[in-house]
Amino acid sequence: MKAIVITSFGAADVLKIEEREKPVINDxxxxxxxxxxxxNRPDVFQRKGSYPPPPDAPQDIPGLEVAGIVEVLGANVKQWKIKDKVCALVAGGGYAEYVKVNAGHCLPVPEGLTFLEAAxxxxxVFTVWSNVxxxxxLKLDEKFLIHGGSSGIGTTAIQLAKYIGAEVVVTVGSDEKGQYCLELGADSFINYKSQxxxxxxKDKPVDVVLDMIGGDYFQKNIEVLKPDGRLVYINAMEGNTVSLxxxxxxxxxxxxxxxxLRNREAAFKTALxxxxxEKVWPIFAAGQYKSTVFKVFPMEQASKAHELMESSQHLGKIILEMN
Known part of the structure; x- marks a missing residue:
């Protein structure tokens, strides 16, 4: 098979196509x-050498989520059939023509969605559902602040939060990104470059904050939370050491x-x-989720996809299409 390989740690151009053996699955x-x-952003961190994969995952092929067709079944797999269309959370190896994954970490491609959208x-979805x-x-009628509202995580969090009836505020880096978030259902936006x-x-506190920034956002988050508020972190791009x-x-x-999520045990991911x-997939079946695919690159242009991710000029998801 062809795979996108991290040939050395560094800039986006270290991503190269190489021939690899197809993965061998277990039962x-x-x-x-x-x-x-x-x-995803963690793919960039892995490429730079700061986000190592688990020992049992491919060490030099990034990729944490895929969509495709089931081609081989392990002996114990009963819930899937050959040729089923699935999307899946993987611990690595997604940037390839084939990937192996625990059968319990797969979901059916929602009806009406393409492979590009499902990927x-x-x-x-796993990150937002688990954390938020x-x-x-997060509950009905609560106020929810999302940092990085136009990111893949942000656009997912907006739509799921609005589905359950929360009020959503986002921070973004431009008014264009803010308008995009409003179109997805956000109630208001704050342009962090001018506000x-x-x-x-200060006078409109929130119940829950979802943060991927860290650093000096920490104390600001504490200040804007209501009593009994919850602050949840999924990354700390601007620093992971703070004072409390x-x-x-x-x-x-x-x-x-x-x-x-990446290093969590298989049983946890299966339960998630x-x-x-049961609780999120019906939203897609009902057509109540807007696709957030911003741009699709052929696998040969994985380096360009990473450059776009690092530029933060995208709105929503960046996808690689395999040949």
């Missing part, structure tokens, strides 16, 4: 012929949490997949 896995793969769902709805327990979200929300005023946290009864199938 609990399926082999997927990949039609499309999502491009952009798993990483963002399971860990932070300070702490000042803007414990008494302030106690007085406001705040919960501070966060998680990463089932929860998403």
């Amino acid at each position: 609990d896995e399926v082999l997927i012929r990949v039609k499309a793969a999502g491009v 952009g769902l798993p990483e963002t 709805f399971q860990r932070a327990a 300070d979200f702490e000042i803007e929300l 005023n414990i008494m302030q946290m106690m007085r406001k009864r705040l919960s501070i949490t966060g998680s990463t 997949t089932q929860d998403i199938l």
